[in-house]
Amino acid sequence: MTRRIALLTSGGDAPGMNAAIRAVVLAAQHYQAEIYGFYHGYNGLLNNEFTLLTQADVQGIIHRGGTILKSARCQEMRDEQGVKQAVNVLLKNKIDALIVIGGDGSFNGLIAISKQWQGQVIGIPGTIDNDIDGTDFTIGFSTAVNTGIEAIDKIRDTADAFDRVFLVELMGRHSGHITFNVGVSCAAEQILSFENFQAKDEKKLLNKIAKQITDAQQKRHSSYLIVIAENLWPGGSQALANNLKQLTGIDCPLCTLGYIQRGGSPVAKDRLLATKMGVAAVQAINNGQSNMMIGEQNNSMLLVALSTAIQHQKQVSQTLVEAQENIFALTEKN
Ligand SMILES: Nc1ncnc2c1ncn2[C@@H]1O[C@H](COP(=O)(O)OP(=O)(O)O)[C@@H](O)[C@H]1O
Ligand SMILES: O=P(O)(O)OC[C@H]1O[C@](O)(COP(=O)(O)O)[C@@H](O)[C@@H]1O
Numbered sequence: 001m002t003r004r005i006a007l008l009t010s011g012g013d014a015p016g017m018n019a020a021i022r023a024v025v026l027a028a029q030h031y032q033a034e035i036y037g038f039y040h041g042y043n044g045l046l047n048n049e050f051t052l053l054t055q056a057d058v059q060g061i062i063h064r065g066g067t068i069l070k071s072a073r074c075q076e077m078r079d080e081q082g083v084k085q086a087v088n089v090l091l092k093n094k095i096d097a098l099i100v101i102g103g104d105g106s107f108n109g110l111i112a113i114s115k116q117w118q119g120q121v122i123g124i125p126g127t128i129d130n131d132i133d134g135t136d137f138t139i140g141f142s143t144a145v146n147t148g149i150e151a152i153d154k155i156r157d158t159a160d161a162f163d164r165v166f167l168v169e170l171m172g173r174h175s176g177h178i179t180f181n182v183g184v185s186c187a188a189e190q191i192l193s194f195e196n197f198q199a200k201d202e203k204k205l206l207n208k209i210a211k212q213i214t215d216a217q218q219k220r221h222s223s224y225l226i227v228i229a230e231n232l233w234p235g236g237s238q239a240l241a242n243n244l245k246q247l248t249g250i251d252c253p254l255c256t257l258g259y260i261q262r263g264g265s266p267v268a269k270d271r272l273l274a275t276k277m278g279v280a281a282v283q284a285i286n287n288g289q290s291n292m293m294i295g296e297q298n299n300s301m302l303l304v305a306l307s308t309a310i311q312h313q314k315q316v317s318q319t320l321v322e323a324q325e326n327i328f329a330l331t332e333k334n
Pocket of ligand 1: 010011012042072073074075076077078079102103104105106107108109110112127
């Protein structure tokens with residue numbers, strides 16, 4: 001009998017989710033399985049809102065941001081009742097396996113379902129935040145970083161022209177991967193992220209940055225860019241901008257990049273990663289696997305237990321944090 005695989009995208013959308021959907025649908029066709037695409041994250045599962053996805057549905061989507069299945073956050077899934085409802089819909093449609101493309105929250109939902117349902121569950125890591133353990137990269141991260149770099153390079157041009165100071169806020173309310181990678185790539189004078197900031201040092205750091213800004217403006221006549229992770233500074237990034245202006249007398253406009261980092265056409269790295277992961281997810285189901293996340297480490301695809309993937313948030317590479325610290329130490333001396 002033809003296997004039925006349910007598929008949904010959940011949590012923050014990420015460029016490359018469409019590429020992953022395409023790969024799942026095409027691989028399923030190869031293994032003679034049907035793909036039931038549920039809309040709006042877990043909401044679609046709770047409301048039995050789905051479509052049968054065919055090759056025609058996934059033509060011309062590999063280069064598109066967002067997700068043709070739509071995404072959402074679904075509060076009901078956090079309750080036992082919501083999970084039961086999702087399981088009932090899976091049973092009613094005689095679904096054999098469920099693939100969820102999303103972040104760690106979405107994987108918690110998958111685990112909750114698997115505790116009440118006999119079908120196979122597989123996760124594909126799709127989030128711009130890159131904060132999932134067990135895979136070197138998540139789908140969407142590389143595009144978000146490139147988008148951030150492009151935007152900040154432009155801000156740098158105007159900052160240089162006027163020798164101005166800018167504070168740029170990047171996405172990732174619990175995770176500094178985007179901020180750190182973009183900050184280092186744009187040679188930001190200051191990177192403020194979860195890896196190198198402690199609320200208790202707020203005052204000391206504020207005075208240090210204010211001094212650096214004054215030096216940059218008065219001694220070197222140069223621009224000064226600070227990148228900061230959203231949700232990091234006590235009182236918000238605007239409070240930091242205001243405090244710096246008060247201390248230095250120099251304008252420090254805040255530029256929040258926000259949701260532009262979530263959209264746009266996926267870069268090659270995300271299209272390739274998504275394609276490999278989509279195919280691997282269907283293969284894993286074909287091989288009888290369950291409760292696994294598809295990951296990629298050192299260029300090899302692998303399966304990681306979902307419980308392991310959500311256990312710890314993946315940390316920003318210490319090498320990158322140290323490289324930035326060393327570069328700062330050098331520039332501060334000169
Ligand atoms: N502990 C949980 N139990 C069941 N479902 C959850 C849990 N945490 C999150 N979810 C489901 O996953 C969705 C996406 O999670 P969220 O943390 O917002 O995004 P992401 O998957 O990108 O981390 C939530 O809206 C909810 O439907
Ligand atoms: O879309 P919302 O609910 O405003 O959430 C914003 C958050 O979603 C993200 O864009 C992506 O996070 P997730 O992939 O974990 O959902 C974060 O970078 C950001 O902090």
